[in-house]
Amino acid sequence: MQNITRREFTRKSALMGAGLAASNFVAFGGTRSARNAELSVFIPMPIQIVIDDVGWWSGDDGHESQQPYRTGISRNHVPADYQAIVDLGKKLGVRPQAATILCEWDRENILREVPTITWMREKWDNSKWVGPWLDEAADIIRNNQNHYELTMHGVGHEYWQDENMTRAEWADSSGQMRPQDQVELHLDYFQKLLNQNQLGPFPTSFVPTAFLHGFGMTGEYKISMAEVIKKRGIEYINTPFSNMYNARGAQFGLFGIDSGVITVDRGEDLLDWNDFGKRPSGALTGPTCGLHWPNLLHKDPSRNSEIVDAWVKFLKPYNDKPETLLAKNSSSFRNQLVHHVCTKVQIREDKIDIDFLETNKLNAQLSNNQLTLKIESERKLTFHLDDVKLSKSKPGQEKDNYLYTLVIECIKDLEKAVLKFEVS
Numbered sequence: 060m061q062n063i064t065r066r067e068f069t070r071k072s073a074l075m076g077a078g079l080a081a082s083n084f085v086a087f088g089g090t091r092s093a094r095n096a097e098l099s100v101f102i103p104m105p106i107q108i109v110i111d112d113v114g115w116w117s118g119d120d121g122h123e124s125q126q127p128y129r130t131g132i133s134r135n136h137v138p139a140d141y142q143a144i145v146d147l148g149k150k151l152g153v154r155p156q157a158a159t160i161l162c163e164w165d166r167e168n169i170l171r172e173v174p175t176i177t178w179m180r181e182k183w184d185n186s187k188w189v190g191p192w193l194d195e196a197a198d199i200i201r202n203n204q205n206h207y208e209l210t211m212h213g214v215g216h217e218y219w220q221d222e223n224m225t226r227a228e229w230a231d232s233s234g235q236m237r238p239q240d241q242v243e244l245h246l247d248y249f250q251k252l253l254n255q256n257q258l259g260p261f262p263t264s265f266v267p268t269a270f271l272h273g274f275g276m277t278g279e280y281k282i283s284m285a286e287v288i289k290k291r292g293i294e295y296i297n298t299p300f301s302n303m304y305n306a307r308g309a310q311f312g313l314f315g316i317d318s319g320v321i322t323v324d325r326g327e328d329l330l331d332w333n334d335f336g337k338r339p340s341g342a343l344t345g346p347t348c349g350l351h352w353p354n355l356l357h358k359d360p361s362r363n364s365e366i367v368d369a370w371v372k373f374l375k376p377y378n379d380k381p382e383t384l385l386a387k388n389s390s391s392f393r394n395q396l397v398h399h400v401c402t403k404v405q406i407r408e409d410k411i412d413i414d415f416l417e418t419n420k421l422n423a424q425l426s427n428n429q430l431t432l433k434i435e436s437e438r439k440l441t442f443h444l445d446d447v448k449l450s451k452s453k454p455g456q457e458k459d460n461y462l463y464t465l466v467i468e469c470i471k472d473l474e475k476a477v478l479k480f481e482v483s
């Protein structure tokens with residue numbers, strides 16, 4: 060498998076953003092789309108929403124006073140800001156990832172025990188942020204598990220050496236992992252804060268703070284960051300490859316596998332990290348729709364829904380395009396992303412060949428046996444599969460075209476499937 064360069068990636072993404080046929084771009088060693096005079100078939104790229112810097116109560120950007128970069132908004136955060144994430148998920152039928160910072164959830168000042176973890180070091184005092192809002196927000200998170208995924212971002216976001224704030228918590232500014240004993244300690248305290256607040260088990264996904272991260276081994280370490288957090292249950296890392304140390308090591312272009320952990324290129328966000336109360340515009344250029352929390356919120360929290368609705372309006376069409384779909388949750392996202400990159404389709408007369416040879420090499424990344432295909436045709440079609448089960452065939456009609464969404468239940472280790480179609 061060869062890498063594509065960043066420029067190629069951007070070019071391909073730009074084609075897609077412009078709504079051009081996905082058959083214009085070639086996948087790694089195969090095709091993720093095919094067309095003939097009758098129809099076009101696509102293995103759509105899944106899209107997942109990832110929201111960074113959730114968890115702060117103070118909105119203050121403290122980086123000029125040795126404090127962390129927070130969300131940089133002109134008000135404190137409130138439980139309604141958590142509800143905004145849930146509402147976005149519910150309205151789109153998805154489960155956004157909330158990449159969470161937990162230091163301001165410390166009810167017992169346990170972070171005094173780890174001087175590198177906050178700006179106050181041994182004198183850490185969080186009493187200001189202990190109040191009923193903790194339980195209110197925790198209730199929102201707990202009661203909406205289908206539309207809210209708590210993703211690990213960090214404890215204090217940065218790393219304090221003596222009195223100095225340095226970027227960032229998990230890796231230094233070159234992407235080299237922080238001392239492993241410190242990383243383990245920070246992970247222990249992330250877990251303790253989850254427990255204090257009954258926020259559920261350790262997350263399975265991770266967004267590195269300040270996007271400082273190394274793919275594979277960094278510095279003198281005999282272990283990669285991915286492997287360290289895999290031991291805690293992390294299965295999935297999301298970070299922009301443009302900023303990742305050893306991005307060339309990522310084997311599959313849109314993602315790489317690091318010690319068995321899938322690492323997905325976040326690409327570029329649509330808005331700046333501190334854009335607050337602004338509506339999204341432009342086009343997504345990759346599988347991650349990356350936001351920072353202020354991007355979803357309004358200056359008046361009772362009006363958060365206005366910004367949420369703007370995102371719903373912006374994102375919904377990606378479910379209706381043949382080239383893309385909105386993934387229901389991270390596990391179906393990872394599954395479809397592997398298919399999008401590795402599974403090949405080819406049209407042969409009245410048949411579509413689906414080839415899983417490359418996909419099967421990444422079996423460990425496939426969380427379920429489903430593959431979603433989209434088929435666009437000018438004529439009404441019926442489908443038939445011999446060796447696999449077709450669980451859904453939903454026709455949608457747009458102008459002169461029919462767009463079918465097919466969910467195929469693949470049998471594990473199956474090398475090939477043949478989908479027959481007929482004009483009805």
Ligand SMILES: [Zn+2]
Nearest residue numbers: 111112268269
């Ligand atoms: Zn952050």
